Amino acid sequence: MIIAQQKPIKDIAAMIEDCKKVLLVGCAGCVTVCLSGGEKETEVLASSLRIMRRLQGNPLETVTITATRQCDPEYIEPLENLVKDVDAIISLACGVGVQYLAERFHDKWVVPAQNTMFVGGSRTHGVWEERCGLCGDCILHRTGGICPIIRCSKSILNGPCGGSQYGKCEISKDVDCAWQLIYDRMKALGKLDKLMEIQPPKDWSKSRDGGPRKAIREDVMIG
Amino acid sequence: MKTESKLQKLLDSGHFAVTAEIGPPKHASAHGIRHHAQMLKDYVDATNITDCQTAIVRLSSIASAVHILDCGLEPIVQMTCRDRNRIAIQSDLLGAYSLGVRNLLCLSGDHQKFGNEPSAKNVYDIDSIQLIYLMRRMRDEKLFFSGEPIKEHEPRFFIGAVANPFADPFEFRVARLEKKVEAGAEFIQTQCIFDMERFERFMEMVRERGIHERVHILAGVTPLKSWRAAKYLQTSVSGMIVPDDIVERLKKADDPKREGIEICIEQIKHIRTIPGVHGVHIMAIAWEEVVPEIVERSGLYPRPKVE
Ligand code: SF4
Ligand code: SF4
Numbered sequence: 156m157i158i159a160q161q162k163p164i165k166d167i168a169a170m171i172e173d174c175k176k177v178l179l180v181g182c183a184g185c186v187t188v189c190l191s192g193g194e195k196e197t198e199v200l201a202s203s204l205r206i207m208r209r210l211q212g213n214p215l216e217t218v219t220i221t222a223t224r225q226c227d228p229e230y231i232e233p234l235e236n237l238v239k240d241v242d243a244i245i246s247l248a249c250g251v252g253v254q255y256l257a258e259r260f261h262d263k264w265v266v267p268a269q270n271t272m273f274v275g276g277s278r279t280h281g282v283w284e285e286r287c288g289l290c291g292d293c294i295l296h297r298t299g300g301i302c303p304i305i306r307c308s309k310s311i312l313n314g315p316c317g318g319s320q321y322g323k324c325e326i327s328k329d330v331d332c333a334w335q336l337i338y339d340r341m342k343a344l345g346k347l348d349k350l351m352e353i354q355p356p357k358d359w360s361k362s363r364d365g366g367p368r369k370a371i372r373e374d375v376m377i378g
Numbered sequence: 379m380k381t382e383s384k385l386q387k388l389l390d391s392g393h394f395a396v397t398a399e400i401g402p403p404k405h406a407s408a409h410g411i412r413h414h415a416q417m418l419k420d421y422v423d424a425t426n427i428t429d430c431q432t433a434i435v436r437l438s439s440i441a442s443a444v445h446i447l448d449c450g451l452e453p454i455v456q457m458t459c460r461d462r463n464r465i466a467i468q469s470d471l472l473g474a475y476s477l478g479v480r481n482l483l484c485l486s487g488d489h490q491k492f493g494n495e496p497s498a499k500n501v502y503d504i505d506s507i508q509l510i511y512l513m514r515r516m517r518d519e520k521l522f523f524s525g526e527p528i529k530e531h532e533p534r535f536f537i538g539a540v541a542n543p544f545a546d547p548f549e550f551r552v553a554r555l556e557k558k559v560e561a562g563a564e565f566i567q568t569q570c571i572f573d574m575e576r577f578e579r580f581m582e583m584v585r586e587r588g589i590h591e592r593v594h595i596l597a598g599v600t601p602l603k604s605w606r607a608a609k610y611l612q613t614s615v616s617g618m619i620v621p622d623d624i625v626e627r628l629k630k631a632d633d634p635k636r637e638g639i640e641i642c643i644e645q646i647k648h649i650r651t652i653p654g655v656h657g658v659h660i661m662a663i664a665w666e667e668v669v670p671e672i673v674e675r676s677g678l679y680p681r682p683k684v685e
Contacts, residue, residue, distance in 0.1 A: 308489050309460070309500065313507035313557060315550070316486045317542030317569060318616045325616035326491045338547050351553060353511055353561055356464065356504045356523070 156185035156276065157249045158283045159192060159269040164203055167245065170266040174215070174242035177204075179268070180234065180256065181221035182248035189283055192247030192269055194221040200247065200268060225252025231259050238263060273305075291361035291368065297354065299340035304357075306333035312354040379518055379564075383480040383536035384452050385424040387684040389565060389594040394650065395657030396678050397454065397567065397596060398669050399426040400446065402437035408445040411437070414666040415449035421673040422660070423681055424452040424481055426567070430461065433493025440474045447478050454538065455479050458487025463503040464512075464523045471513070475533035482535040483567065484509040507561050510539055514562025539563035541595075543580035544573060545617040552583040559593045566593055567659040570600035572611075573619040574648060581652050590654030597649045598659045601642035601668055605629040639668055646676040 161167075171177050179201045187193030201217040208215035218237055223230045225248035234256075238244060243264040246253040249271040257265040273285035288305030294312075295302060304310050308326045315334030318325025324332045341347050359365070380386070389395050398421075400414050411427075418425055425446060429439040443453035455474050457467060471482065486506045490498045504512070504523075512523045513535060520532045539558040543551055555566065571577045577597065584590050602608045605628035612620035624641065631637035646658050658678075662669050673679050 308491075309486055309505070310502045311486060311505040313505050313554075315545070315547070315554075316506075317540060317545045318488070319545050319547075320616045320618075321546060323616070326489050332546075335547060338550055347550075347553075350550070351557060351560075353507055353557060356508050356512070359503065 156188055156274070157251075157271060158189045158273050158275050158285075159186050159249050159271045161191050161196065161200070161247075161269055162267070164200070164207065167200070167266070167268050168204060168207055171204075171215075171243050171245065171264075174264075176216040176218070176241045177243045177245055178234070178237050178241040179217060179219045179245045179247065180225065180231075180252075181219070182225045182246075182252050183221055184224045184226070184248070186248055186269065187221075189277070190281075192249075197221055197247050200245070222248075222252075225249075225255055228255065228259065231255055234260075289362070290357070290359075291365075292358060294354075294357075297349065297352075298337045299344065299346070301333055301337045301340060303333050303337065306331075306336075312357065379514075379534075381480055381517075381534045381536045383424075384684050385454070385481055386536040386564070388423055388682060389656055391684070393657075393682045394678070395424075395594070395596060396422045396673055396681065397424050397426060397657065397659045398422040398666065399428065399659070399661045399663070400442070400666060401428050401431060401664065402439065402442040404434065404436055406437065408437070408442065411442050412445050412449055415446045415451045417667060418669055419449060419451040421670045421679060421681065422451070423657075424454050426454045426456055426483060426659070429456040429458045429485075429487065430493070431456075432488045433460065433490040433495065433498075435494060440470060440477065440479065443474065443479050444477050452481065453479055454481035454483050456483045456485060457509065458485050459502055459505055459509055460487030460490065460500050463501050467504070467509065468516075468523060471533055471535070475535065480534075480536060481538065482513060483538040483540065484513065484563075485540055506539065507558055510537055510558055510563050511561040513537055518562075536564060537562055538565040538567060540569065541566050542569040542617050543571070543577050544569055544619040548576075548580075552580060552587060552589070555584065555593075556587060556589050559589055563593060565596060565656075567596045568598040569617065570598045570611075570661055571645065571649070572600075572608075572624055573621050574645065576619060577649075578652060581654050585654050590656075594656040595654060596657035596659040597652070597655050598661055599642050599645050599649070600661045600663060601665060601672060602628060602634075602638040603665060604634045604638075639672060642672055643675050646672070646678070650676075 179197050181197030197219050201219045238260050245268050246256050247268045253267045274287045275283050275285040277283050290304045319332040322335045324330040427439045427442045430436050443455050446453040484506050517534045520528045541555045605625050608625045611618050628634045
């Protein structure tokens with residue numbers, strides 16, 4: 156899922172300082188699961204902003220709603236009525252949701268309440284970790300199911316570099332060296348010889364370096 | 379594959395090579411590097427020029443190399459994968475060759491987190507092993523990285539790489555060295571050696587695989603100025619092993635700098651007895667002036683002459 160973390164409240168407040176009434180839109184997708192932009196977080200943010208503004212002697216009116224998904228036009232269509240009489244929309248979705256709202260409600264000021272961080276999963280309650288760099292050409296079958304693109308700090312394809320020590324990456328004692336993990340796993344699988352193959356340079360044009368990407372499935376298109 | 383590198387001629391004819399390292403300054407004057415080049419030129423066969431080491435912005439490695447050549451010393455240009463994509467790497471190396479550079483050392487580069495631009499975007503378009511492979515192919519098969527032919531004047535570098543016997547997983551370090559040799563590395567400079575026992579074990583594994591017969595290994599040494607410097611390397615630099623007895627020896631010494639030089643000379647003398655080591659790489663970080671004494675007292679002076 157996409158992992159996002161809320162911006163500091165003073166930053167969110169600054170984005171809407173001239174507004175009297177705002178709509179806060181949560182998302183029931185990824186950001187609900189990572190506990191940063193679901194229904195509960197949307198209500199909490201709305202009331203925090205109201206309290207803050209009341210203390211500043213400049214009260215704020217808020218309306219809240221949580222869409223099933225903000226990354227699907229069909230789920231943001233019903234917001235139309237709520238959008239009409241607000242000065243701005245605060246989206247608690249990932250960056251995709253913010254853009255979908257801005258695109259649909261083009262005459263409204265739409266601001267992000269979140270920093271969209273990465274694609275990952277949960278480790279234990281309250282801890283999420285990055286796992287995929289969305290490179291568009293998955294090579295996990297060559298690296299024992301551990302992604303060097305995003306988990307190695309240098310995206311090395313023929314690791315580990317000389318900074319790997321005691322299982323940790325040179326950047327921090329708190330970061331596992333992806334290539335130590337790859338080595339351990341390939342060893343356990345009896346496939347160390349695979350690591351002797353020189354991995355060729357990656358085709359980054361399949362990643363974001365080729366410009367914004369589009370996926371098309373003609374077989375499921377209607378009409 | 380033969381190149382015009384003097385370092386290669388020396389190594390290929392069986393001499394025990396001596397290389398040093400010059401770190402370019404954090405300003406736009408070449409005065410210091412030229413001074414160091416003058417000082418080192420009769421004592422070493424070639425000198426590395428670091429490429430913004432520890433990700434600190436410094437005068438460019440290739441520009442420094444031109445100053446060093448001008449002083450009559452052969453440069454080894456370091457090229458990291460951190461700051462340039464494949465377009466910039468190729469362009470810069472064509473330029474370096476046109477300016478007379480004949481030795482190239484390919485590295486990943488330290489992560490920018492450690493430098494003075496920690497919020498920079500890193501590149502890592504290709505990694506060090508891919509860089510070695512692509513530069514070897516550029517020379518021997520006259521192809522750009524993309525596979526497009528180079529019609530004429532392909533750069534013909536003597537290609538080097540680094541190896542760190544002190545990083546983990548230890549068992550894989552020799553295998554990765556072999557991978558670099560497979561890719562096309564012709565000389566190897568190691569990380570600074572303080573743990574001689576581990577280096578001996580490393581070399582034993584190198585010999586078992588016969589790698590020493592396919593590549594010239596230059597053992598890295600660093601004279602230490604103080605026990606604090608030793609402690610810093612021991613605790614704060616990932617991929618480094620500094621045994622406690624070295625820290626203690628420097629701590630007890632009346633003149634720690636002298637002691638640091640003595641330790642380094644002892645290490646070089648020891649390294650010269652290890653089969654399969656073809657030279658020594660002296661990294662006197664911000665202490666280049668001690669290199670002549672170290673070379674001389676290690677019995678490595680005068681340096682052999684090549685055509
Ligand atoms: S190799 Fe690419 S697609 Fe596969 S996990 Fe890594 S970044 Fe994601
Ligand atoms: S230490 Fe490991 S994870 Fe860190 S940059 Fe080097 S190979 Fe990658």
